[in-house]
Amino acid sequence: MIDVDNKLHEFDRHMVWVGFAKLAPISLFVAVFGAAFGLAATQAGLSDTVIVAMSTLVFAGASQFAALELWGPDVSLITLVITVFAINARHLLMGATLYPWLQHLPLAKRYGVMLVASDANWALSMQAFGSRQPGIGLLLGGGLAIWLSWVIGTWLGVLSGGAIQSPKALGLDMVMGCFLLAMVVGGDKNLRLLVIWIVAACASLLAYRFLPENSHVVVGAVAGGIAGTIWTESKHEH
Amino acid sequence: MSIETTGLGALALVLIMAFVTLVTRWGGVYVMSFVPIGYRVRQFIGAMSGSVLVALLAPMALQGDNAARLALLTTAATMLLLKKPLPAIAAGVLAAALFRQF
Numbered sequence: 001m002i003d004v005d006n007k008l009h010e011f012d013r014h015m016v017w018v019g020f021a022k023l024a025p026i027s028l029f030v031a032v033f034g035a036a037f038g039l040a041a042t043q044a045g046l047s048d049t050v051i052v053a054m055s056t057l058v059f060a061g062a063s064q065f066a067a068l069e070l071w072g073p074d075v076s077l078i079t080l081v082i083t084v085f086a087i088n089a090r091h092l093l094m095g096a097t098l099y100p101w102l103q104h105l106p107l108a109k110r111y112g113v114m115l116v117a118s119d120a121n122w123a124l125s126m127q128a129f130g131s132r133q134p135g136i137g138l139l140l141g142g143g144l145a146i147w148l149s150w151v152i153g154t155w156l157g158v159l160s161g162g163a164i165q166s167p168k169a170l171g172l173d174m175v176m177g178c179f180l181l182a183m184v185v186g187g188d189k190n191l192r193l194l195v196i197w198i199v200a201a202c203a204s205l206l207a208y209r210f211l212p213e214n215s216h217v218v219v220g221a222v223a224g225g226i227a228g229t230i231w232t233e234s235k236h237e238h
Numbered sequence: 239m240s241i242e243t244t245g246l247g248a249l250a251l252v253l254i255m256a257f258v259t260l261v262t263r264w265g266g267v268y269v270m271s272f273v274p275i276g277y278r279v280r281q282f283i284g285a286m287s288g289s290v291l292v293a294l295l296a297p298m299a300l301q302g303d304n305a306a307r308l309a310l311l312t313t314a315a316t317m318l319l320l321k322k323p324l325p326a327i328a329a330g331v332l333a334a335a336l337f338r339q340f
Contacts, residue, residue, distance in 0.1 A: 046248065047248065050248040057253070073242065074241060074242045074247075075241055077240065091262035092266035093266060095264065095267035096269065097284075117263050123291060171305065171331040171332065171335030171338065174331050178313040179323065180295060182313055182317045182323040183291060184288060200288075201293070201296040204292065204293035208300075216296075216297055217290060222286065227289075228286065229278050232281045
């Protein structure tokens with residue numbers, strides 16, 4: 001499944017642009033969520049500058065919404081750090097899964113492209129690598145598209161005071177979930193992967209039910225990974 | 239320890255959040271640079287990449303409302319049928335929107 005012997009890690013301006021264009025349609029939805037965040041943050045009492053700065057620098061929606069829940073006259077530092085870390089811990093796994101290709105890049109590029117790593121562009125690039133296509137351009141270009149939409153959307157949300165009152169009624173809360181599912185379904189499928197996914201799903205659900213909040217992604221992913229080292233790919237597969 | 243959200247305190251909190259998120263974006267790559275990538279590690283990484291998505295989606299499907307479940311089901315079915323992500327996502331979102339209208 002992972003083939004590191006060729007030049008799949010290479011990317012140029014054109015490939016970045018392709019990634020940007022590929023995620024541009026999804027980015028429109030991201031902008032809508034950015035607007036929802038901008039509105040929610042205004043209502044939570046954050047100043048306009050702080051809100052836009054947060055979307056620009058943090059660029060991780062779920063953790064930003066969670067930070068709003070903690071916002072008050074003062075904020076407990078430890079709670080904020082743990083919450084943000086736990087929600088964004090899945091980035092650790094994304095970085096690790098990209099490493100077989102990132103390792104061939106010089107340090108500045110390797111860590112540079114990770115600045116814009118998020119769910120959608122990571123999934124897109126992993127799907128490309130899975131079918132032996134170059135993926136770093138998709139990661140960077142797609143990431144820039146999403147980052148830009150997130151920041152612009154946030155800014156519009158702050159300005160407009162909630163043009164979209166209820167993204168949920170329009171089904172917009174499901175965009176990211178549907179996108180990620182489409183990536184799963186569109187990738188390789190075989191019995192080994194199916195078993196791995198079942199292990200991951202069960203572990204994730206158990207963690208969701210019994211372990212601290214936000215641990216389910218990491219627990220599920222690691223469980224799936226372990227399952228993959230027990231049932232390894234047959235070496236004759238390709 | 240608490241930080242007040244007046245004035246520069248709020249910006250400091252944003253910078254702390256940005257730093258923590260950056261640690262997660264860079265940490266996995268950094269740690270992996272010390273791990274020799276042998277056959278087992280490759281198998282682990284390969285299996286983990288799909289599992290991250292599944293682990294994100296499973297609670298969404300189980301704990302979400304019926305609209306969420308219908309959206310995911312529609313996306314999966316459309317994707318299997320057409321093998322194109324955009325129509326699949328659009329169909330899923332539309333399904334959730336329609337379901338919530340009634």
